[in-house]
Amino acid sequence: MRDRELKTFLRRSLRQEACVDPSRLEETVWRCIKSLREQKTQEEELRLGFWGYLSEVFRFDGIPILGLQAVSLLLVCLFLWSFADGPENLPGCMPLFVLAFLPVVFRGQYYGMSEMEAATRTSGAQMMLARLILAGGADLLCITGLLGVSASLHGLGKGLGRMLLYCVVPYLTCMVALLRMTRWNKRGGIWGSIAVLLGFCVFWGSLAKAVPWLYETSAAGIWVVAAVLFSLFFAREICYIAKMGKEGKLYGTIV
Amino acid sequence: MQDDDLVEQIKCGNEKAAEELIRRYYLPVLRYCKRHCPSREKAEDLTQETFLKLFQNLHTYRGKKKFQAYLYTIARHLCIDESRKVRFYPLENEEEPQCECQGIRQIEDNMELGRLFRPLTWEQREAVLLRYGEQLTFREIAEVMGCNMRTAQSRVRNALKIMRKEWENER
Numbered sequence: 547m548r549d550r551e552l553k554t555f556l557r558r559s560l561r562q563e564a565c566v567d568p569s570r571l572e573e574t575v576w577r578c579i580k581s582l583r584e585q586k587t588q589e590e591e592l593r594l595g596f597w598g599y600l601s602e603v604f605r606f607d608g609i610p611i612l613g614l615q616a617v618s619l620l621l622v623c624l625f626l627w628s629f630a631d632g633p634e635n636l637p638g639c640m641p642l643f644v645l646a647f648l649p650v651v652f653r654g655q656y657y658g659m660s661e662m663e664a665a666t667r668t669s670g671a672q673m674m675l676a677r678l679i680l681a682g683g684a685d686l687l688c689i690t691g692l693l694g695v696s697a698s699l700h701g702l703g704k705g706l707g708r709m710l711l712y713c714v715v716p717y718l719t720c721m722v723a724l725l726r727m728t729r730w731n732k733r734g735g736i737w738g739s740i741a742v743l744l745g746f747c748v749f750w751g752s753l754a755k756a757v758p759w760l761y762e763t764s765a766a767g768i769w770v771v772a773a774v775l776f777s778l779f780f781a782r783e784i785c786y787i788a789k790m791g792k793e794g795k796l797y798g799t800i801v
Numbered sequence: 802m803q804d805d806d807l808v809e810q811i812k813c814g815n816e817k818a819a820e821e822l823i824r825r826y827y828l829p830v831l832r833y834c835k836r837h838c839p840s841r842e843k844a845e846d847l848t849q850e851t852f853l854k855l856f857q858n859l860h861t862y863r864g865k866k867k868f869q870a871y872l873y874t875i876a877r878h879l880c881i882d883e884s885r886k887v888r889f890y891p892l893e894n895e896e897e898p899q900c901e902c903q904g905i906r907q908i909e910d911n912m913e914l915g916r917l918f919r920p921l922t923w924e925q926r927e928a929v930l931l932r933y934g935e936q937l938t939f940r941e942i943a944e945v946m947g948c949n950m951r952t953a954q955s956r957v958r959n960a961l962k963i964m965r966k967e968w969e970n971e972r
Contacts, residue, residue: 549961549965552961552964552965552968553933553961555910555913556914556929556933556934556964557933558910559910559911559913559914560836560914560929560930560933560934561832561933561934561936562832562910562911566827566828566831567845570845570848570849571823571824571827573849574823574827574848574849574852574853575819575820575823575824577849577852577853578819578823578852578853578855578856579816579819579820581853581856581857582811582814582816582819582856583816585856585857586814
């Protein structure tokens with residue numbers, strides 16, 4: 547059999563018209579249209595956008611975050627007012643703001659509710675990102691307040707840039723350390739983070755005494771470089787969380 | 802009207818377009834299903850299920866002139882599922898009654914076809930069925946069968962080679 551003949555034979559025999567049962571065809575049409583109508587009546591549930599989600603997280607976590615940050619700010623201000631004699635004491639206080647953020651981050655883990663968090667419609671990474679944004683906003687307010695208090699104590703406008711660096715660099719180091727601890731040490735994340743942050747408190751607090759030249763005007767370059775460096779680390783970590791969030795993966799605190 | 806235009810209208814809730822699409826493809830899908838299951842009744846059930854599944858998942862279909870491939874993929878999966886189910890054969894010989902419209906030549910063709918198809922693998926048979934029975938392009942066949950276009954082409958080519966040999970042996 548030649549190729550063309552074989553193909554013609556196949557076309558003819560395979561395309562033989564099957565007998566259509568009109569009643570089955572009508573039934574199919576009717577059932578499909580019924581299904582189409584049912585789909586139309588079922589209203590689509592709109593997906594929650596990120597800002598909507600953020601406001602939902604704010605409903606649950608906003609008050610604890612803002613409250614704890616406010617308490618930290620109050621304590622730090624009292625400390626600066628009573629004991630501190632210069633802006634070099636600012637870095638030692640910054641880890642406290644990050645420490646105040648821990649109860650919210652590790653609440654699920656502490657109460658054994660991590661699995662419930664993991665079973666929600668949003669991923670753990672998205673939840674973490676929303677909390678970081680809320681905490682970041684609160685910290686921005688706190689740092690502004692702290693700078694205001696510090697500036698009024700040590701003279702308005704005098705070395706404000708340096709004071710800003712003294713706040714930002716320790717804050718960024720603590721945030722990077724917290725995020726790394728959360729990611730790496732999932733089981734002991736909460737206690738590890740507390741230990742690391744208290745360690746940072748001691749480190750930044752004693753740095754002024756151990757290396758006084760670091761707080762002179764000529765050392766501002768080191769602070770700028772450190773600020774840029776830790777900003778990059780922090781941005782990289784945030785990008786990683788955002789990527790995990792998009793992929794719907796967990797981040798950290800599951801036990 | 803093109804298939805994709807009909808699908809767009811169906812997505813907007815146009816029932817007339819839905820009916821037209823079903824009428825356009827009911828016979829080809831039935832023919833395809835009939836080649837995969839022995840009972841005519843089952844083939845009709847599978848055809849109906851194919852269209853129901855199509856309408857339930859139509860929102861996931863993203864145009865680009867691939868409607869036929871999409872539809873045949875659903876039908877193929879349903880046929881595969883059906884072939885995996887445990888079969889219970891009735892005690893009586895339930896031969897499928899021949900359709901009135903089926904002539905002697907058709908029956909002969911079917912017997913000949915059965916003989917030619919026997920040495921083919923399942924994939925080769927499927928590729929030939931989609932190519933010559935349903936007139937799908939190689940790209941569409943590849944999409945339905947979940948392989949690349951070259952594989953689909955080589956399956957059809959090898960099948961033709963085997964069938965030609967079979968035919969010559971018979972002579």
